[in-house]
Amino acid sequence: MLRVLITDPLSDQGIEQLTQAPDVEVIINTGLSPSELLEAIQDVDALLVRSQTKVSAEVIAAGKNLKAIGRAGVGVDNIDIPAATSNGVVVVNAPDGNTISTAEHTFAMLISMARNIPQGYRSTVQGEWNRKAFVGVELNHKTLGIVGLGRIGTELSKRAKAFNMNVLAFDPYLTEERAQKIGVTKATLDEVITSSDFITVHTPLTKETHHLIDAGAFQRMKDGVRILNCARGGIIHEGALYEAIQSGKVAGAALDVFEVEPPGEHPLLTLPQVTATPHLGASTREAQENVAIDVVAEILHILRDEPFKNAVNLPSIPPELVEKLQPYQILAEKLGHFASQTTHGALDELTITYSGELADWDTSPLTRIVLKGALSHYLSEINYVNAPHLAKERGVRVTEQKVSKAQGFTNLLTITIKTDAHHEHTIAGTLLNGFGPRIVKIDQYSVDLQPTGHQLLIHHHDRPGAIGRVGTILGERNVNIATMQVGRADIGGRAIMMLTVDKEVPKKLLEDLEELEEIQAVTAIDL
Numbered sequence: 142m143l144r145v146l147i148t149d150p151l152s153d154q155g156i157e158q159l160t161q162a163p164d165v166e167v168i169i170n171t172g173l174s175p176s177e178l179l180e181a182i183q184d185v186d187a188l189l190v191r192s193q194t195k196v197s198a199e200v201i202a203a204g205k206n207l208k209a210i211g212r213a214g215v216g217v218d219n220i221d222i223p224a225a226t227s228n229g230v231v232v233v234n235a236p237d238g239n240t241i242s243t244a245e246h247t248f249a250m251l252i253s254m255a256r257n258i259p260q261g262y263r264s265t266v267q268g269e270w271n272r273k274a275f276v277g278v279e280l281n282h283k284t285l286g287i288v289g290l291g292r293i294g295t296e297l298s299k300r301a302k303a304f305n306m307n308v309l310a311f312d313p314y315l316t317e318e319r320a321q322k323i324g325v326t327k328a329t330l331d332e333v334i335t336s337s338d339f340i341t342v343h344t345p346l347t348k349e350t351h352h353l354i355d356a357g358a359f360q361r362m363k364d365g366v367r368i369l370n371c372a373r374g375g376i377i378h379e380g381a382l383y384e385a386i387q388s389g390k391v392a393g394a395a396l397d398v399f400e401v402e403p404p405g406e407h408p409l410l411t412l413p414q415v416t417a418t419p420h421l422g423a424s425t426r427e428a429q430e431n432v433a434i435d436v437v438a439e440i441l442h443i444l445r446d447e448p449f450k451n452a453v454n455l456p457s458i459p460p461e462l463v464e465k466l467q468p469y470q471i472l473a474e475k476l477g478h479f480a481s482q483t484t485h486g487a488l489d490e491l492t493i494t495y496s497g498e499l500a501d502w503d504t505s506p507l508t509r510i511v512l513k514g515a516l517s518h519y520l521s522e523i524n525y526v527n528a529p530h531l532a533k534e535r536g537v538r539v540t541e542q543k544v545s546k547a548q549g550f551t552n553l554l555t556i557t558i559k560t561d562a563h564h565e566h567t568i569a570g571t572l573l574n575g576f577g578p579r580i581v582k583i584d585q586y587s588v589d590l591q592p593t594g595h596q597l598l599i600h601h602h603d604r605p606g607a608i609g610r611v612g613t614i615l616g617e618r619n620v621n622i623a624t625m626q627v628g629r630a631d632i633g634g635r636a637i638m639m640l641t642v643d644k645e646v647p648k649k650l651l652e653d654l655e656e657l658e659e660i661q662a663v664t665a666i667d668l
Protein backbone atom coordinates (compact mmCIF):
# COMPACT_ATOMS: atom_id res chain seq x y z
CA MET A 142 0.00 0.00 0.00
CA LEU A 143 1.33 3.47 -0.92
CA ARG A 144 1.07 5.98 1.94
CA VAL A 145 0.44 9.64 1.07
CA LEU A 146 0.60 12.30 3.79
CA ILE A 147 -1.27 15.61 3.31
CA THR A 148 -0.16 18.39 5.67
CA ASP A 149 -1.87 21.51 4.25
CA PRO A 150 -5.56 22.06 3.38
CA LEU A 151 -6.21 20.57 -0.08
CA SER A 152 -9.40 20.63 -2.12
CA ASP A 153 -11.73 17.65 -1.69
CA GLN A 154 -11.61 16.85 -5.42
CA GLY A 155 -7.88 16.16 -5.19
CA ILE A 156 -8.21 14.15 -1.99
CA GLU A 157 -11.03 12.06 -3.52
CA GLN A 158 -8.77 11.05 -6.41
CA LEU A 159 -6.38 9.66 -3.82
CA THR A 160 -8.91 7.97 -1.55
CA GLN A 161 -10.48 6.25 -4.55
CA ALA A 162 -7.14 4.78 -5.60
CA PRO A 163 -7.12 1.14 -4.41
CA ASP A 164 -3.37 1.10 -3.81
CA VAL A 165 -3.20 4.30 -1.72
CA GLU A 166 -3.63 5.01 1.97
CA VAL A 167 -4.29 8.72 2.64
CA ILE A 168 -3.19 10.36 5.88
CA ILE A 169 -4.48 13.91 6.43
CA ASN A 170 -2.65 15.73 9.20
CA THR A 171 -2.66 19.51 8.86
CA GLY A 172 -1.10 22.10 11.17
CA LEU A 173 1.72 19.85 12.37
CA SER A 174 4.57 21.30 14.44
CA PRO A 175 8.08 20.75 12.97
CA SER A 176 8.73 17.86 15.37
CA GLU A 177 5.34 16.28 14.62
CA LEU A 178 6.12 16.51 10.90
CA LEU A 179 9.46 14.74 11.43
CA GLU A 180 7.55 11.93 13.11
CA ALA A 181 4.69 11.80 10.59
CA ILE A 182 6.92 11.70 7.49
CA GLN A 183 8.88 8.64 8.57
CA ASP A 184 7.06 5.88 6.71
CA VAL A 185 5.19 7.71 3.93
CA ASP A 186 5.83 7.39 0.19
CA ALA A 187 4.68 10.87 -0.76
CA LEU A 188 4.01 14.21 0.91
CA LEU A 189 1.45 16.72 -0.36
CA VAL A 190 1.73 20.36 0.74
CA ARG A 191 0.82 23.95 -0.12
CA SER A 192 2.91 26.90 1.09
CA GLN A 193 2.49 26.50 4.86
CA THR A 194 4.41 23.29 5.51
CA LYS A 195 8.16 23.90 5.64
CA VAL A 196 9.75 20.88 4.00
CA SER A 197 13.31 21.25 5.25
CA ALA A 198 16.34 19.06 4.55
CA GLU A 199 15.77 17.50 7.98
CA VAL A 200 12.18 16.59 7.09
CA ILE A 201 13.27 15.09 3.77
CA ALA A 202 16.04 13.08 5.43
CA ALA A 203 13.53 11.77 7.98
CA GLY A 204 11.30 10.44 5.19
CA LYS A 205 13.03 7.11 4.76
CA ASN A 206 10.46 5.88 2.19
CA LEU A 207 9.80 9.28 0.67
CA LYS A 208 9.74 9.20 -3.15
CA ALA A 209 7.81 12.32 -4.06
CA ILE A 210 6.75 15.71 -2.71
CA GLY A 211 3.76 17.36 -4.36
CA ARG A 212 3.17 21.12 -4.12
CA ALA A 213 -0.46 22.04 -4.82
CA GLY A 214 0.45 25.43 -6.25
CA VAL A 215 3.38 27.25 -7.87
CA GLY A 216 6.04 28.44 -5.39
CA VAL A 217 8.35 25.74 -4.07
CA ASP A 218 10.36 28.07 -1.85
CA ASN A 219 9.03 26.20 1.23
CA ILE A 220 10.67 22.97 -0.02
CA ASP A 221 14.41 22.33 0.16
CA ILE A 222 14.83 21.32 -3.49
CA PRO A 223 18.59 20.51 -3.37
CA ALA A 224 17.95 18.26 -0.36
CA ALA A 225 15.11 16.52 -2.19
CA THR A 226 17.30 16.01 -5.25
CA SER A 227 20.21 14.62 -3.31
CA ASN A 228 17.83 12.28 -1.45
CA GLY A 229 16.36 11.11 -4.76
CA VAL A 230 12.96 12.61 -3.98
CA VAL A 231 11.03 14.00 -6.96
CA VAL A 232 9.35 17.35 -6.36
CA VAL A 233 6.33 18.18 -8.53
CA ASN A 234 4.19 21.30 -8.53
CA ALA A 235 1.02 22.52 -10.22
CA PRO A 236 2.22 25.66 -12.02
CA ASP A 237 -0.82 26.57 -14.10
CA GLY A 238 -3.86 25.98 -11.91
CA ASN A 239 -3.84 29.17 -9.86
CA THR A 240 -2.59 31.72 -12.41
CA ILE A 241 -5.98 33.30 -13.16
CA SER A 242 -7.04 33.42 -9.50
CA THR A 243 -3.82 35.16 -8.48
CA ALA A 244 -3.98 37.65 -11.37
CA GLU A 245 -7.61 38.41 -10.45
CA HIS A 246 -6.72 38.81 -6.78
CA THR A 247 -3.90 41.20 -7.64
CA PHE A 248 -6.22 43.22 -9.83
CA ALA A 249 -8.88 43.27 -7.10
CA MET A 250 -6.28 44.63 -4.68
CA LEU A 251 -5.16 47.20 -7.25
CA ILE A 252 -8.64 48.61 -7.77
CA SER A 253 -9.56 48.53 -4.11
CA MET A 254 -6.32 50.33 -3.24
CA ALA A 255 -6.91 52.99 -5.91
CA ARG A 256 -10.40 53.65 -4.56
CA ASN A 257 -9.70 53.17 -0.82
CA ILE A 258 -12.38 50.50 -0.60
CA PRO A 259 -11.06 48.69 2.52
CA GLN A 260 -10.53 52.00 4.36
CA GLY A 261 -13.95 53.32 3.26
CA TYR A 262 -15.65 50.11 4.34
CA ARG A 263 -13.96 50.15 7.76
CA SER A 264 -15.00 53.76 8.35
CA THR A 265 -18.58 53.23 7.14
CA VAL A 266 -19.26 50.20 9.34
CA GLN A 267 -17.95 52.24 12.27
CA GLY A 268 -20.88 54.62 11.67
CA GLU A 269 -18.95 57.38 9.86
CA TRP A 270 -19.91 58.93 6.52
CA ASN A 271 -16.56 60.44 5.54
CA ARG A 272 -16.63 61.13 1.81
CA LYS A 273 -13.68 63.54 1.82
CA ALA A 274 -11.16 61.22 3.46
CA PHE A 275 -11.28 58.54 0.77
CA VAL A 276 -10.85 60.33 -2.53
CA GLY A 277 -9.12 57.86 -4.84
CA VAL A 278 -7.42 57.84 -8.24
CA GLU A 279 -8.54 56.45 -11.60
CA LEU A 280 -6.71 53.62 -13.33
CA ASN A 281 -7.50 55.09 -16.76
CA HIS A 282 -4.23 56.20 -18.51
CA LYS A 283 -2.14 55.40 -15.41
CA THR A 284 1.05 53.38 -15.78
CA LEU A 285 1.25 49.94 -14.23
CA GLY A 286 4.81 48.62 -13.85
CA ILE A 287 5.03 44.83 -13.73
CA VAL A 288 8.22 43.20 -12.47
CA GLY A 289 8.14 39.58 -13.69
CA LEU A 290 6.02 38.95 -16.79
CA GLY A 291 5.47 35.22 -16.34
CA ARG A 292 2.12 33.46 -16.14
CA ILE A 293 0.54 35.74 -13.53
CA GLY A 294 2.21 38.97 -14.70
CA THR A 295 0.95 38.33 -18.25
CA GLU A 296 -2.63 37.65 -17.14
CA LEU A 297 -2.53 40.77 -14.97
CA SER A 298 -1.34 42.87 -17.91
CA LYS A 299 -4.44 41.83 -19.91
CA ARG A 300 -6.72 43.01 -17.12
CA ALA A 301 -4.84 46.29 -16.76
CA LYS A 302 -5.09 46.97 -20.49
CA ALA A 303 -8.84 46.38 -20.34
CA PHE A 304 -8.90 49.28 -17.85
CA ASN A 305 -6.95 51.43 -20.31
CA MET A 306 -3.74 51.40 -18.30
CA ASN A 307 -0.28 51.68 -19.91
CA VAL A 308 1.69 48.61 -18.96
CA LEU A 309 5.48 48.68 -18.54
CA ALA A 310 7.06 45.28 -17.93
CA PHE A 311 10.48 44.23 -16.79
CA ASP A 312 11.49 40.59 -17.09
CA PRO A 313 14.95 39.37 -18.07
CA TYR A 314 13.32 36.91 -20.47
CA LEU A 315 11.02 39.39 -22.13
CA THR A 316 11.91 40.01 -25.75
CA GLU A 317 10.62 42.93 -27.80
CA GLU A 318 8.64 40.51 -29.95
CA ARG A 319 6.81 38.92 -27.00
CA ALA A 320 6.17 42.30 -25.38
CA GLN A 321 4.53 43.48 -28.61
CA LYS A 322 2.45 40.31 -28.84
CA ILE A 323 1.16 40.77 -25.29
CA GLY A 324 0.74 44.51 -25.85
CA VAL A 325 3.01 45.79 -23.10
CA THR A 326 6.06 48.06 -23.25
CA LYS A 327 9.31 46.24 -22.53
CA ALA A 328 11.22 48.25 -19.94
CA THR A 329 14.25 48.08 -17.72
CA LEU A 330 13.78 47.65 -13.99
CA ASP A 331 14.80 51.27 -13.56
CA GLU A 332 12.20 52.47 -16.08
CA VAL A 333 9.51 50.51 -14.25
CA ILE A 334 10.65 52.00 -10.96
CA THR A 335 10.89 55.61 -12.10
CA SER A 336 7.88 55.82 -14.45
CA SER A 337 5.06 53.81 -12.87
CA ASP A 338 2.03 54.98 -10.91
CA PHE A 339 1.47 51.42 -9.65
CA ILE A 340 4.22 48.80 -9.27
CA THR A 341 3.50 45.11 -8.82
CA VAL A 342 5.95 42.21 -8.47
CA HIS A 343 5.32 38.73 -9.91
CA THR A 344 8.69 36.98 -9.71
CA PRO A 345 9.66 33.96 -7.67
CA LEU A 346 11.58 34.71 -4.47
CA THR A 347 15.21 33.97 -5.32
CA LYS A 348 18.60 35.30 -4.22
CA GLU A 349 18.27 37.87 -7.05
CA THR A 350 14.75 39.02 -6.28
CA HIS A 351 15.21 39.14 -2.51
CA HIS A 352 14.77 42.82 -1.58
CA LEU A 353 14.68 43.73 -5.29
CA ILE A 354 12.55 46.70 -4.29
CA ASP A 355 14.57 48.39 -1.56
CA ALA A 356 15.04 51.87 -0.07
CA GLY A 357 17.05 53.04 -3.11
CA ALA A 358 14.26 51.89 -5.45
CA PHE A 359 11.58 53.68 -3.42
CA GLN A 360 13.61 56.91 -3.55
CA ARG A 361 13.61 56.82 -7.36
CA MET A 362 9.86 56.23 -7.65
CA LYS A 363 7.24 58.84 -8.56
CA ASP A 364 5.70 60.63 -5.60
CA GLY A 365 2.40 59.00 -4.69
CA VAL A 366 3.26 55.62 -6.25
CA ARG A 367 1.19 52.61 -5.13
CA ILE A 368 2.82 49.20 -4.53
CA LEU A 369 1.51 45.63 -4.73
CA ASN A 370 2.98 42.29 -3.71
CA CYS A 371 0.93 39.18 -4.41
CA ALA A 372 4.00 37.04 -5.20
CA ARG A 373 6.28 36.39 -2.23
CA GLY A 374 7.18 38.24 0.94
CA GLY A 375 10.79 39.41 0.80
CA ILE A 376 10.81 40.64 -2.82
CA ILE A 377 9.94 44.07 -1.41
CA HIS A 378 11.97 45.26 1.60
CA GLU A 379 9.28 45.65 4.25
CA GLY A 380 11.22 48.14 6.40
CA ALA A 381 11.95 50.34 3.38
CA LEU A 382 8.29 50.19 2.34
CA TYR A 383 7.26 51.30 5.83
CA GLU A 384 9.64 54.29 5.67
CA ALA A 385 8.51 55.19 2.15
CA ILE A 386 4.86 55.24 3.23
CA GLN A 387 5.67 57.29 6.35
CA SER A 388 7.58 59.82 4.25
CA GLY A 389 4.63 60.21 1.87
CA LYS A 390 6.57 58.86 -1.15
CA VAL A 391 4.29 55.82 -1.36
CA ALA A 392 0.56 56.56 -1.26
CA GLY A 393 -0.57 52.99 -0.71
CA ALA A 394 0.48 49.37 -0.56
CA ALA A 395 -1.54 46.20 -1.08
CA LEU A 396 0.09 43.06 0.27
CA ASP A 397 -1.02 39.45 0.02
CA VAL A 398 2.28 38.03 1.24
CA PHE A 399 4.82 38.77 3.98
CA GLU A 400 8.41 37.78 4.75
CA VAL A 401 7.16 35.88 7.78
CA GLU A 402 3.67 34.43 7.59
CA PRO A 403 1.51 35.00 9.51
CA PRO A 404 2.99 38.50 10.01
CA GLY A 405 1.53 39.01 13.51
CA GLU A 406 1.68 42.59 14.82
CA HIS A 407 3.59 43.91 11.83
CA PRO A 408 4.45 47.67 11.67
CA LEU A 409 3.11 47.84 8.09
CA LEU A 410 -0.30 46.70 9.31
CA THR A 411 -0.53 49.74 11.61
CA LEU A 412 -0.49 52.11 8.61
CA PRO A 413 -3.87 53.21 7.19
CA GLN A 414 -2.35 53.27 3.66
CA VAL A 415 -1.71 49.51 3.78
CA THR A 416 -4.30 46.92 2.81
CA ALA A 417 -3.55 43.26 3.28
CA THR A 418 -4.94 39.79 2.72
CA PRO A 419 -3.69 36.55 4.30
CA HIS A 420 -1.97 34.99 1.24
CA LEU A 421 -5.26 34.58 -0.61
CA GLY A 422 -3.99 34.82 -4.21
CA ALA A 423 -4.69 31.18 -4.98
CA SER A 424 -7.60 30.80 -2.58
CA THR A 425 -10.51 30.28 -4.94
CA ARG A 426 -12.59 27.15 -5.34
CA GLU A 427 -11.42 26.86 -8.95
CA ALA A 428 -7.71 27.32 -8.30
CA GLN A 429 -7.70 24.92 -5.39
CA GLU A 430 -9.53 22.28 -7.40
CA ASN A 431 -7.15 22.75 -10.35
CA VAL A 432 -3.93 22.55 -8.35
CA ALA A 433 -5.06 19.66 -6.15
CA ILE A 434 -6.26 17.58 -9.12
CA ASP A 435 -3.09 18.34 -11.10
CA VAL A 436 -0.66 17.56 -8.31
CA VAL A 437 -2.45 14.41 -7.13
CA ALA A 438 -2.40 13.03 -10.70
CA GLU A 439 1.33 13.71 -10.84
CA ILE A 440 1.99 12.04 -7.48
CA LEU A 441 0.05 8.93 -8.53
CA HIS A 442 2.04 8.75 -11.78
CA ILE A 443 5.35 8.98 -9.90
CA LEU A 444 4.40 6.38 -7.30
CA ARG A 445 3.20 4.03 -10.05
CA ASP A 446 6.29 4.58 -12.20
CA GLU A 447 4.29 6.24 -14.97
CA PRO A 448 5.44 9.31 -16.98
CA PHE A 449 4.79 12.70 -15.37
CA LYS A 450 5.45 16.26 -16.52
CA ASN A 451 5.85 18.88 -13.81
CA ALA A 452 8.99 17.69 -12.03
CA VAL A 453 10.92 20.55 -10.51
CA ASN A 454 14.11 18.60 -9.97
CA LEU A 455 14.28 15.46 -12.09
CA PRO A 456 16.36 14.86 -15.21
CA SER A 457 14.56 12.74 -17.75
CA ILE A 458 16.80 10.57 -19.89
CA PRO A 459 15.73 7.45 -21.83
CA PRO A 460 17.10 4.40 -19.97
CA GLU A 461 19.38 3.21 -22.79
CA LEU A 462 21.14 6.57 -22.86
CA VAL A 463 21.45 7.03 -19.11
CA GLU A 464 24.84 5.45 -18.75
CA LYS A 465 26.39 7.33 -21.68
CA LEU A 466 24.95 10.73 -20.98
CA GLN A 467 24.89 10.79 -17.19
CA PRO A 468 28.48 12.04 -16.82
CA TYR A 469 27.62 14.99 -19.08
CA GLN A 470 24.59 16.10 -17.06
CA ILE A 471 26.54 18.24 -14.62
CA LEU A 472 28.63 19.75 -17.42
CA ALA A 473 25.51 20.62 -19.44
CA GLU A 474 23.68 22.24 -16.53
CA LYS A 475 26.72 24.17 -15.30
CA LEU A 476 27.55 25.48 -18.78
CA GLY A 477 23.97 26.71 -19.22
CA HIS A 478 24.00 28.30 -15.79
CA PHE A 479 27.39 29.90 -16.37
CA ALA A 480 26.38 31.26 -19.77
CA SER A 481 23.15 32.84 -18.47
CA GLN A 482 24.93 34.52 -15.56
CA THR A 483 27.53 36.08 -17.84
CA THR A 484 25.17 37.37 -20.54
CA HIS A 485 23.37 40.71 -20.70
CA GLY A 486 19.87 41.19 -22.12
CA ALA A 487 16.90 38.95 -22.81
CA LEU A 488 17.79 35.58 -24.27
CA ASP A 489 16.94 35.49 -27.99
CA GLU A 490 18.85 32.51 -29.32
CA LEU A 491 20.73 29.59 -27.84
CA THR A 492 22.85 27.31 -29.99
CA ILE A 493 24.21 24.11 -28.50
CA THR A 494 26.98 22.39 -30.46
CA TYR A 495 27.85 18.79 -29.65
CA SER A 496 31.28 17.80 -30.96
CA GLY A 497 33.37 14.63 -30.92
CA GLU A 498 31.80 11.47 -29.51
CA LEU A 499 28.80 13.46 -28.30
CA ALA A 500 27.82 14.09 -31.91
CA ASP A 501 26.96 10.40 -32.39
CA TRP A 502 24.35 10.23 -29.60
CA ASP A 503 20.79 11.43 -29.11
CA THR A 504 21.69 14.54 -27.15
CA SER A 505 18.15 15.95 -26.76
CA PRO A 506 18.10 15.13 -23.01
CA LEU A 507 21.31 17.17 -22.64
CA THR A 508 19.75 20.05 -24.55
CA ARG A 509 16.94 20.12 -21.98
CA ILE A 510 19.53 20.17 -19.22
CA VAL A 511 21.48 23.03 -20.83
CA LEU A 512 18.20 24.95 -21.19
CA LYS A 513 17.26 24.25 -17.61
CA GLY A 514 20.66 25.55 -16.52
CA ALA A 515 20.38 28.64 -18.72
CA LEU A 516 16.84 29.54 -17.67
CA SER A 517 16.99 28.56 -14.00
CA HIS A 518 18.82 31.78 -13.20
CA TYR A 519 15.45 33.52 -13.60
CA LEU A 520 12.73 30.86 -13.50
CA SER A 521 12.72 29.07 -10.18
CA GLU A 522 9.98 26.64 -11.22
CA ILE A 523 11.80 25.42 -14.32
CA ASN A 524 12.59 21.73 -14.65
CA TYR A 525 14.09 19.38 -17.21
CA VAL A 526 10.66 18.53 -18.49
CA ASN A 527 9.24 22.01 -18.96
CA ALA A 528 12.49 23.79 -19.97
CA PRO A 529 11.94 23.56 -23.77
CA HIS A 530 8.32 24.62 -23.37
CA LEU A 531 9.22 27.65 -21.22
CA ALA A 532 12.01 28.62 -23.63
CA LYS A 533 9.57 28.50 -26.55
CA GLU A 534 6.95 30.42 -24.59
CA ARG A 535 9.54 33.14 -24.01
CA GLY A 536 10.48 33.27 -27.69
CA VAL A 537 13.97 31.77 -27.22
CA ARG A 538 15.15 30.03 -30.41
CA VAL A 539 17.04 26.85 -29.56
CA THR A 540 19.28 25.12 -32.12
CA GLU A 541 21.26 21.89 -31.76
CA GLN A 542 24.31 21.32 -33.96
CA LYS A 543 26.50 18.26 -34.33
CA VAL A 544 30.14 18.40 -35.43
CA SER A 545 32.18 15.21 -35.48
CA LYS A 546 35.53 16.96 -34.88
CA ALA A 547 36.07 18.35 -31.38
CA GLN A 548 39.07 20.66 -31.78
CA GLY A 549 41.55 18.75 -29.63
CA PHE A 550 39.00 17.21 -27.23
CA THR A 551 37.32 13.81 -27.44
CA ASN A 552 34.07 15.59 -26.64
CA LEU A 553 33.11 19.25 -26.52
CA LEU A 554 29.86 20.97 -25.61
CA THR A 555 29.65 24.56 -26.82
CA ILE A 556 26.88 27.02 -25.98
CA THR A 557 26.40 30.26 -27.87
CA ILE A 558 23.90 32.73 -26.53
CA LYS A 559 22.54 35.75 -28.38
CA THR A 560 20.45 38.34 -26.60
CA ASP A 561 18.23 41.18 -27.72
CA ALA A 562 20.93 43.53 -26.37
CA HIS A 563 23.08 42.29 -29.33
CA HIS A 564 25.33 40.45 -26.91
CA GLU A 565 26.83 37.21 -28.21
CA HIS A 566 28.62 34.95 -25.82
CA THR A 567 30.21 31.52 -26.23
CA ILE A 568 31.26 29.07 -23.59
CA ALA A 569 32.54 25.54 -24.09
CA GLY A 570 33.18 22.64 -21.77
CA THR A 571 34.41 19.09 -21.86
CA LEU A 572 34.48 16.03 -19.67
CA LEU A 573 38.10 15.23 -18.89
CA ASN A 574 38.79 11.63 -18.04
CA GLY A 575 39.54 11.47 -14.31
CA PHE A 576 38.96 15.22 -13.78
CA GLY A 577 35.23 15.55 -14.49
CA PRO A 578 33.61 18.58 -16.12
CA ARG A 579 35.79 21.54 -17.14
CA ILE A 580 35.07 24.84 -18.82
CA VAL A 581 37.68 25.17 -21.55
CA LYS A 582 36.65 28.25 -23.50
CA ILE A 583 35.03 31.58 -22.68
CA ASP A 584 34.47 33.55 -25.89
CA GLN A 585 37.88 33.74 -27.62
CA TYR A 586 39.83 32.85 -24.44
CA SER A 587 41.08 29.34 -23.62
CA VAL A 588 40.72 28.44 -19.92
CA ASP A 589 40.69 25.32 -17.76
CA LEU A 590 38.14 25.76 -15.06
CA GLN A 591 36.23 23.49 -12.71
CA PRO A 592 32.61 24.69 -12.91
CA THR A 593 31.83 24.84 -9.23
CA GLY A 594 31.50 27.31 -6.34
CA HIS A 595 31.84 31.09 -6.46
CA GLN A 596 33.59 32.52 -9.50
CA LEU A 597 34.51 35.99 -10.70
CA LEU A 598 34.78 36.75 -14.41
CA ILE A 599 36.74 39.97 -14.86
CA HIS A 600 37.21 41.65 -18.23
CA HIS A 601 40.23 43.95 -18.13
CA HIS A 602 42.98 45.62 -20.13
CA ASP A 603 46.18 43.60 -20.22
CA ARG A 604 48.42 45.99 -18.23
CA PRO A 605 51.10 45.41 -15.61
CA GLY A 606 49.66 45.58 -12.08
CA ALA A 607 46.01 44.88 -13.01
CA ILE A 608 46.03 41.36 -11.60
CA GLY A 609 47.88 42.49 -8.46
CA ARG A 610 45.38 45.27 -7.75
CA VAL A 611 42.45 42.87 -8.01
CA GLY A 612 44.24 40.41 -5.69
CA THR A 613 45.00 43.18 -3.19
CA ILE A 614 41.41 44.43 -3.03
CA LEU A 615 40.04 40.92 -2.56
CA GLY A 616 42.68 40.14 0.08
CA GLU A 617 41.96 43.36 1.98
CA ARG A 618 38.28 42.36 2.16
CA ASN A 619 39.12 38.87 3.33
CA VAL A 620 38.06 37.11 0.11
CA ASN A 621 40.41 34.22 -0.49
CA ILE A 622 41.31 33.35 -4.08
CA ALA A 623 41.37 29.58 -4.57
CA THR A 624 42.36 29.55 -8.26
CA MET A 625 43.07 32.15 -10.88
CA GLN A 626 43.45 32.06 -14.65
CA VAL A 627 44.24 34.76 -17.11
CA GLY A 628 43.62 34.83 -20.82
CA ARG A 629 44.24 37.60 -23.33
CA ALA A 630 43.39 38.27 -26.93
CA ASP A 631 46.73 40.06 -27.60
CA ILE A 632 49.54 41.69 -25.60
CA GLY A 633 48.31 44.93 -24.02
CA GLY A 634 44.80 44.31 -25.37
CA ARG A 635 41.60 42.87 -23.99
CA ALA A 636 41.94 40.13 -21.40
CA ILE A 637 39.99 38.14 -18.83
CA MET A 638 40.71 36.92 -15.32
CA MET A 639 38.75 33.97 -14.03
CA LEU A 640 38.92 33.60 -10.27
CA THR A 641 37.47 30.93 -8.00
CA VAL A 642 36.93 32.46 -4.56
CA ASP A 643 36.05 30.83 -1.26
CA LYS A 644 32.93 32.85 -0.53
CA GLU A 645 30.27 34.93 -2.18
CA VAL A 646 31.61 38.37 -3.15
CA PRO A 647 29.47 41.25 -1.80
CA LYS A 648 27.94 43.62 -4.36
CA LYS A 649 29.90 46.59 -2.98
CA LEU A 650 33.20 44.79 -3.54
CA LEU A 651 32.22 44.04 -7.16
CA GLU A 652 31.50 47.74 -7.64
CA ASP A 653 34.85 48.69 -6.09
CA LEU A 654 36.68 46.32 -8.45
CA GLU A 655 34.84 47.83 -11.41
CA GLU A 656 36.14 51.27 -10.38
CA LEU A 657 39.74 50.21 -11.07
CA GLU A 658 40.96 51.96 -14.21
CA GLU A 659 42.01 48.81 -16.06
CA ILE A 660 38.85 46.84 -15.25
CA GLN A 661 36.01 46.85 -17.76
CA ALA A 662 33.47 44.56 -16.12
CA VAL A 663 33.17 42.19 -13.19
CA THR A 664 30.60 39.40 -13.05
CA ALA A 665 30.00 37.15 -10.06
CA ILE A 666 28.95 33.63 -10.98
CA ASP A 667 27.48 31.12 -8.62
CA LEU A 668 27.78 27.52 -9.71
Ligand SMILES: NC(=O)c1ccc[n+]([C@@H]2O[C@H](COP(=O)([O-])OP(=O)(O)OC[C@H]3O[C@@H](n4cnc5c(N)ncnc54)[C@H](O)[C@@H]3O)[C@@H](O)[C@H]2O)c1
Nearest residue numbers: 216243289290291292293312343344345371372422423519
Ligand atom coordinates in the same frame (compact mmCIF):
# COMPACT_ATOMS: atom_id res chain seq x y z
N1 LIG B 1 -0.21 35.08 -3.61
C1 LIG B 1 -0.40 33.85 -4.00
O1 LIG B 1 -1.20 33.14 -3.45
C2 LIG B 1 0.36 33.32 -5.18
C3 LIG B 1 -0.28 32.41 -6.05
C4 LIG B 1 0.43 31.91 -7.13
C5 LIG B 1 1.76 32.29 -7.34
N2 LIG B 1 2.33 33.13 -6.46
C6 LIG B 1 3.71 33.56 -6.67
O2 LIG B 1 3.74 34.42 -7.79
C7 LIG B 1 5.02 34.38 -8.40
C8 LIG B 1 4.88 34.30 -9.92
O3 LIG B 1 4.18 33.13 -10.29
P1 LIG B 1 4.03 32.74 -11.85
O4 LIG B 1 3.16 31.53 -11.88
O5 LIG B 1 3.66 33.93 -12.64
O6 LIG B 1 5.53 32.31 -12.15
P2 LIG B 1 6.30 32.34 -13.57
O7 LIG B 1 7.49 31.46 -13.40
O8 LIG B 1 5.35 32.05 -14.68
O9 LIG B 1 6.77 33.85 -13.70
C9 LIG B 1 7.81 34.42 -12.97
C10 LIG B 1 8.51 35.43 -13.87
O10 LIG B 1 9.45 36.16 -13.10
C11 LIG B 1 10.56 36.46 -13.96
N3 LIG B 1 11.74 36.80 -13.17
C12 LIG B 1 12.60 35.98 -12.51
N4 LIG B 1 13.57 36.71 -11.93
C13 LIG B 1 13.32 38.00 -12.23
C14 LIG B 1 13.94 39.23 -11.89
N5 LIG B 1 15.06 39.26 -11.16
N6 LIG B 1 13.40 40.38 -12.35
C15 LIG B 1 12.27 40.36 -13.10
N7 LIG B 1 11.63 39.22 -13.46
C16 LIG B 1 12.15 38.07 -13.01
C17 LIG B 1 10.75 35.18 -14.77
O11 LIG B 1 11.47 35.42 -15.97
C18 LIG B 1 9.30 34.76 -15.03
O12 LIG B 1 8.84 35.23 -16.28
C19 LIG B 1 5.73 33.19 -7.74
O13 LIG B 1 6.57 33.70 -6.72
C20 LIG B 1 4.63 32.42 -7.10
O14 LIG B 1 5.03 31.64 -6.03
C21 LIG B 1 1.66 33.68 -5.40
Ligand SMILES: O=C(O)[C@H](O)COP(=O)(O)O
Nearest residue numbers: 191192193214215216423
Ligand atom coordinates in the same frame (compact mmCIF):
# COMPACT_ATOMS: atom_id res chain seq x y z
O1 LIG C 1 2.88 29.79 -4.94
C1 LIG C 1 1.67 29.58 -4.89
O2 LIG C 1 1.08 28.73 -5.59
C2 LIG C 1 0.85 30.45 -4.00
O3 LIG C 1 1.62 31.20 -3.14
C3 LIG C 1 -0.27 29.75 -3.31
O4 LIG C 1 0.06 29.32 -2.01
P1 LIG C 1 -1.02 28.49 -1.18
O5 LIG C 1 -1.14 27.17 -1.84
O6 LIG C 1 -0.49 28.36 0.20
O7 LIG C 1 -2.30 29.25 -1.23
